[in-house]
Amino acid sequence: xxxxxxxxxxxxxxxxxxxxxxxxxxxxxxxxxxxxxxxxxxxxxxxxxxxxxxxxxxxxxxxxxxxxxxxxxxxxxxxxxxxxxxxxxxxxxxxxxxxxxxxxxxxxxxxxxxxxxxxxxxxxxxxxxxxxxxxxxxxxxxxxxxxxxxxxxxxxxxxxxxxxxxxxxxxxxxxxxxxxxxxxxxxxxxxxxxxxxxxxxxxxxxxxxxxxxxxxxxxxxxxxxxxxxxxxxxxxxxxxxxxxxxxxxxxxxxxxxxxxxxxxxxxxxxxxxxxxxxxxxxxxxxxxxxxxxxxxxxxxxxxxxxxxxxxxxxxxxxxxxxxxxxxxxxxxxxxxxxxxxxxxxxxxxxxxxxxxxxxxxxxxxxxxxxxxxxxxxxxxxxxxxxxxxxxxxxxxxxxxxxxxxxxxxxxxxxxxxxxxxxxxxxxxxx
Amino acid sequence: xxxxxxxxxxxxxxxxxxxxxxxxxxxxxxxxxxxxxxxxxxxxxxxxxxxxxxxxxxxxxxxxxxxxxxxxxxxxxxxxxxxxxxxxxxxxxxxxxxxxxxxxxxxxxxxxxxxxxxxxxxxxxxxxxxxxxxxxxxxxxxxxxxxxxxxxxxxxxxxxxxxxxxxxxxxxxxxxxxxxxxxxxxxxxxxxxxxxxxxxxxxxxxxxxxxxxxxxxxxxxxxxxxxxxxxxxxxxxxxxxxxxxxxxxxxxxxxxxxxxxxxxxxxxxxxxxxxxxxxxxxxxxxxxxxxxxxxxxxxxxxxxxxxxxxxxxxxxxxxxxxxxxxxxxxxxxxxxxxxxxxxxxxxxxxxxxxxxxxxxxxxxxxxxxxxxxxxxxxxxxxxxxxxxxxxxxxxxxxxxxxxxxxxxxxxxxxxxxxxxxxxxxxxxxx
Numbered sequence: 001x002x003x004x005x006x007x008x009x010x011x012x013x014x015x016x017x018x019x020x021x022x023x024x025x026x027x028x029x030x031x032x033x034x035x036x037x038x039x040x041x042x043x044x045x046x047x048x049x050x051x052x053x054x055x056x057x058x059x060x061x062x063x064x065x066x067x068x069x070x071x072x073x074x075x076x077x078x079x080x081x082x083x084x085x086x087x088x089x090x091x092x093x094x095x096x097x098x099x100x101x102x103x104x105x106x107x108x109x110x111x112x113x114x115x116x117x118x119x120x121x122x123x124x125x126x127x128x129x130x131x132x133x134x135x136x137x138x139x140x141x142x143x144x145x146x147x148x149x150x151x152x153x154x155x156x157x158x159x160x161x162x163x164x165x166x167x168x169x170x171x172x173x174x175x176x177x178x179x180x181x182x183x184x185x186x187x188x189x190x191x192x193x194x195x196x197x198x199x200x201x202x203x204x205x206x207x208x209x210x211x212x213x214x215x216x217x218x219x220x221x222x223x224x225x226x227x228x229x230x231x232x233x234x235x236x237x238x239x240x241x242x243x244x245x246x247x248x249x250x251x252x253x254x255x256x257x258x259x260x261x262x263x264x265x266x267x268x269x270x271x272x273x274x275x276x277x278x279x280x281x282x283x284x285x286x287x288x289x290x291x292x293x294x295x296x297x298x299x300x301x302x303x304x305x306x307x308x309x310x311x312x313x314x315x316x317x318x319x320x321x322x323x324x325x326x327x328x329x330x331x332x333x334x335x336x337x338x339x340x341x342x343x344x345x346x347x348x349x350x351x352x353x354x355x356x357x358x359x360x361x362x363x364x365x366x367x368x369x370x371x372x373x374x375x376x377x378x379x380x381x382x383x384x385x386x387x388x389x390x391x392x393x394x395x396x397x398x399x400x401x402x403x404x405x406x407x408x409x410x411x412x413x414x415x416x417x418x419x420x421x422x423x424x425x426x427x428x429x430x
Numbered sequence: 431x432x433x434x435x436x437x438x439x440x441x442x443x444x445x446x447x448x449x450x451x452x453x454x455x456x457x458x459x460x461x462x463x464x465x466x467x468x469x470x471x472x473x474x475x476x477x478x479x480x481x482x483x484x485x486x487x488x489x490x491x492x493x494x495x496x497x498x499x500x501x502x503x504x505x506x507x508x509x510x511x512x513x514x515x516x517x518x519x520x521x522x523x524x525x526x527x528x529x530x531x532x533x534x535x536x537x538x539x540x541x542x543x544x545x546x547x548x549x550x551x552x553x554x555x556x557x558x559x560x561x562x563x564x565x566x567x568x569x570x571x572x573x574x575x576x577x578x579x580x581x582x583x584x585x586x587x588x589x590x591x592x593x594x595x596x597x598x599x600x601x602x603x604x605x606x607x608x609x610x611x612x613x614x615x616x617x618x619x620x621x622x623x624x625x626x627x628x629x630x631x632x633x634x635x636x637x638x639x640x641x642x643x644x645x646x647x648x649x650x651x652x653x654x655x656x657x658x659x660x661x662x663x664x665x666x667x668x669x670x671x672x673x674x675x676x677x678x679x680x681x682x683x684x685x686x687x688x689x690x691x692x693x694x695x696x697x698x699x700x701x702x703x704x705x706x707x708x709x710x711x712x713x714x715x716x717x718x719x720x721x722x723x724x725x726x727x728x729x730x731x732x733x734x735x736x737x738x739x740x741x742x743x744x745x746x747x748x749x750x751x752x753x754x755x756x757x758x759x760x761x762x763x764x765x766x767x768x769x770x771x772x773x774x775x776x777x778x779x780x781x782x783x784x785x786x787x788x789x790x791x792x793x794x795x796x797x798x799x800x801x802x803x804x805x806x807x808x809x810x811x812x813x814x815x816x817x818x819x820x821x822x823x824x825x826x827x828x829x830x831x832x833x834x835x836x837x838x839x840x841x842x843x844x845x846x847x848x849x850x851x852x853x854x855x856x857x858x859x860x
Contacts, residue, residue: 032517032558033528040525081511084778087462088518095470098463128462348514 016275017057020235021404027229028403034228035347035410042417044347046089046177046199050409052340053359054401056330057277060238061412062339064214066204067105067181070353071119072112074343075377078351083126085345090127090175092346093197097174100129101159101167103190105180106137108156114146117154120179132171134159136180136187161189165196181205200420207423208416211291212322215240217422218415225411234271236408238325239264242288246321248314257321258301261285264323265300282326289320295363297326329359333376340401342409349406353377446705447487450665451834457659458833464658465777465840472847474777476519476607476629480839482770483789484831486760487707490668491842492769494644496634497535497611500783501549502542504773505807508781513556515775520557520605522776523627527604530559531589531597535610536567538586544576547584550609562601564589566610566617594625611635630850637853638846641721642752645670647852648845655841664701666838668755669694672718676751678744687751688731691715694753695730712756719750725793727756759789763806770808770831772839779836782808808832 024031049068050061074082090097102120107113121131133156143157157168166189167173175197182190182205190202207213219237226233243260246253261283268281285296293315296307308314331338337359342352354376421427454461479498480491504512520527532550537543551561563586573587587598596619597603605627612620612635620632637643649667656663673690676683691713698711715726723745726737738744761768767789772782784806851857 029528029555029558029560032556034558036517036521036525036558039521077507081514084511084514084518087466087778088514091466091469095466098459125459126462128459128464128466130459348517 016232016235017054017059020231021401023229023231024404024407031229031407034225035414038414039347042414042421044089044344045204045413045416045420046093046346048344048409048413048416050342050344050412051355052342052405052408053327053329054331054340055279055328057275058235058238058327059401059404059408060236060325060327061218061408062327064208064412064416065181066200066208066416067179068343069105069113069116069179070341070375071123071343072115073353073375073377074119074351075353078377079123079126081348082123082343082345082350085348085350086123086127088348089346090129093199094174097129099171099173100124100131100175100177101171101173102131102133102177103136103159103180104133104156106135108135108144108146111149114148114154117179118148118152120177121154124177129175130171132157132168132173134166134168136189138187159189164192164194166190166193175199178202178204181208183209201424203423203425204416204420207419209291210288211286211324212240212242212288212320213419213422214412214415215322215324217418218412221411221415221418236411238327239267239271240322240324243285243321243323245318247316247318248308249316253319254304254308257285258304260301260321260323261298261304262301264325265298268325279328284324284326286322286324287315287319288322291322332356333374336374338376340405342405344409344413347410349409351377352402352405352409446662446665447484447489450661451831453659453661454834454837461659461837464655465844468844469777472844472851474519474774475634475843475846475850476523476776478774478839478843478846480772480774480842481785482772482835482838483757483759484761484770485709485758487705488665488668488757489831489834489838490666490755490757491648491838492757494638494842494846495611496630496638496846497609498773499535499543499546499609500771500805501553501773502545503783503805503807504549504781505783507807509553509556511778512553512773512775512780515778515780516553516557518778519776520559523629524604527559529601529603530554530561530605530607531601531603532561532563532607533566533589533610534563534586536565538565538574538576541579544578544584547609548578548582550607551584554607559605560601562587562598562603564596564598566619568617589619591619594623596620596623596626605629608632608634611638613639631854633853633855634846634850637849639721640718641716641754642670642672642718642750643849643852644842644845645752645754647848648842651841651845651848666841668757669697669701670752670754673715673751673753674718675748677746677748678738679746683749684734684738687715688734690731690751690753691728691734692731694755695728698755709758714754714756716752716754717745717749718752721752762786763804766804768806770835772808772835774839774843777840779839782832782835782839784808 045066047068049065049070051063052059053062102117104117117133124131133154135156136159140158143155146154146156148154159166160168165172166176173196177199182202185206186202190198219240222233222237241260241264243257246256248254248257264283265281272279272281280299282297282299285298287293294312296311298304298307329337329339333354333356336356338354338356339359340352340354343350356374356376475496477498479495479500481493482489483492532547534547547563554561563584565586566589570588573585576584576586578584589596590598595602596606603626607629612632615636616632620628649670652663652667671690671694673687676686678684678687694713695711702709702711710729712727712729715728717723724742726741728734728737759767759769761770763784763786766786768784768786769789770782770784773780786804786806
């Protein structure tokens with residue numbers, strides 16, 4: 001299994017983050033119980049992938065997918081962990097379930113996406129479910145088989161709606177797994193399905209498409225978690241702010257945004273000073289309605305004009321913008337930036353990988369890798385440094401951040417659960 | 431991780447068992463759902479270890495421990511699986527739990543037993559519980575520290591009772607984990623503890639000390655499971671019978687036992703004939719009240735007199751005996767018999783190992799190894815042959831019985847749950 005070891009991972013942590021990690025490791029029983037109590041009140045999302053960035057002095061979640069793909073990048077060593085976690089989830093949601101329908105997104109011609117579907121099929125088959133795939137693309141009208149490199153294939157059929165249920169011929173699933181973010185909104189065929197479990201709920205796409213909502217839930221959670229553990233929440237939570245109703249085609253709009261950027265930078269500078277960090281703080285600016293539209297990265301409000309001139313023009317009219325503290329990456333593999341991605345199923349961290357390739361603060365983050373990137377599965381290492389043992393010095397050991405990363409990924413996934421509750425159309429409006 | 435691979439495992443399976451395994455692998459979703467539905471009605475034991483034997487034409491559980499030790503023999507690669515399964519268990523039993531008290535047995539001077547306690551402490555600490563150890567030995571009156579080879583230690587304190595609860599000074603556990611089979615009956619200090627969860631329930635020692643009860647529950651389960659899958663339950667279930675109220679110091683008693691032995695042998699011979707098995711069938715005879723007292727192995731009722739003369743004399747008076755079909759071992763590692771041992775936590779198979787050393791049909795089975803035995807952790811192999819994939823031919827692949835063994839271990843653990851329900855003093859008598 002040598003091939004799954006992380007080669008030459010280099011991470012330089014500075015004082016406060018080292019202390020934070022040591023504190024989290026020493027407090028494992030309390031941390032785990034804290035999460036256990038949270039899950040008595042809140043429902044974990046069926047699955048998630050969280051992209052983290054570790055700047056050496058702070059760690060933060062940069063992107064959370066509630067429709068994660070790239071499952072094929074996890075080490076085969078963690079398949080059984082995935083299966084066990086998914087069993088626990090299904091047992092709670094629909095213990096009698098026999099069939100699971102997976103709704104893929106539209107990248108059915110991409111071999112890596114098909115490999116992802118194959119991994120999901122394997123996991124849920126081992127959970128004890130018959131798995132089939134159905135497309136919701138309006139032009140997908142005929143069953144198609146997609147060949148996989150190992151000789152197996154993936155059959156995708158057009159989704160059928162019959163009164164209050166969706167399914168396939170002779171296949172009525174108890175649960176429907178969305179592997180599709182529904183970026184264009186919830187399609188009619190998936191509306192008002194009260195007899196079946198849609199996982200995650202269809203409104204998750206819109207909820208997660210509003211980054212300020214997740215940022216707010218995450219910030220609140222980190223405050224509580226930080227108070228509980230006696231740590232500064234800033235070490236795990238990027239600062240953010242909102243700038244609403246601005247028209248970037250007007251001088252007043254630009255001025256308002258530049259002022260917001262400078263206000264957030266001032267806050268960041270205060271924290272940098274507190275921890276004697278000499279880096280130049282930056283702020284990213286995105287649309288709160290469409291975070292993938294584009295990103296501006298600024299180290300001063302005065303840079304706005306120049307940055308806008310070099311970027312894709314913003315949409316016209318009144319915009320809602322979200323500003324976030326930029327977190328650089330200090331981890332590298334073979335001299336390339338290495339970004340950890342952590343996967344969860346139900347309340348459990350089940351695996352992850354390092355993605356290498358230059359971290360560009362001004363590029364939208366997704367799970368999709370450009371072709372140049374490599375992936376190194378994160379394995380639950382057999383060494384004592386992997387699963388935390390009290391009294392060990394993790395900093396002195398081989399670099400292994402997995403437990404701390406798992407905690408932050410779970411905080412991030414929990415924040416997504418809060419955001420889903422706050423936006424659930426079946427709940428009373430807040 | 432090379433050191434955990436099983437070296438030179440040689441297993442020769444014959445036709446029907448090969449077919450059975452293939453059938454189980456092909457039916458994974460149905461098998462897993464079958465278990466899921468069982469667990470809707472029955473409660474899994476918190477943990478178990480099941481010793482299996484595979485004769486090449488049939489597999490059967492030989493021994494089930496509901497107070498398993500030897501956790502240190504599992505591969506470190508499965509620690510996270512153990513933690514996750516134990517998290518799922520604690521979440522259902524006592525989600526608010528902060529403290530876990532482990533009651534060890536009396537082998538506190540044995541380094542291997544201490545290593546077992548260390549492994550349990552590690553697992554439950556990662557679950558999110560503060561773990562301490564308390565002895566119930568009547569002469570254990572002072573706190574003692576036991577050093578471990580890695581420099582850590584295990585502190586064992588005398589158990590305290592305070593009204594309706596047990597605990598330690600400043601430590602009131604929500605759950606008490608028995609790692610002690612309570613062979614001398616339930617001690618007074620553990621009686622009537624209705625405010626705390628005792629895991630497994632204290633009557634488990636007596637229940638599992640009556641092998642015919644587990645054999646009956648297991649046989650019934652295998653019949654149902656066999657019918658469900660369309661397989662002959664005999665392939666996974668040793669035949670057994672009871673011989674009650676016999677005094678082996680009287681000719682009539684010996685005659686009755688010899689006749690029972692011959693009757694069971696006749697049944698086994700019929701099955702051997704059906705499957706064209708040319709081995710000589712044998713029957714083991716044990717006390718149904720004290721299975722560890724000793725074992726007689728007979729290939730004919732006429733051998734009883736001679737066998738008794740060579741064995742430890744039976745207790746006097748009227749005895750209750752359990753007769754069971756002997757299952758030889760056909761698996762070997764480095765030319766030594768290899769016996770698989772499978773561990774479960776909650777409803778999940780979490781790991782196991784092969785124990786090598788001569789299989790003696792006439793020796794009582796426990797988890798304890800004699801000093802000559804070696805252990806080879808069973809790893810959830812990364813290969814496709816490990817976790818079953820449909821359409822693969824497991825017989826053609828590297829020998830890997832782990833999924834089938836996991837199914838049989840779970841049937842066996844489920845049978846223990848049935849037996850515990852049938853003997854629960856809080857239930858109405860049957």
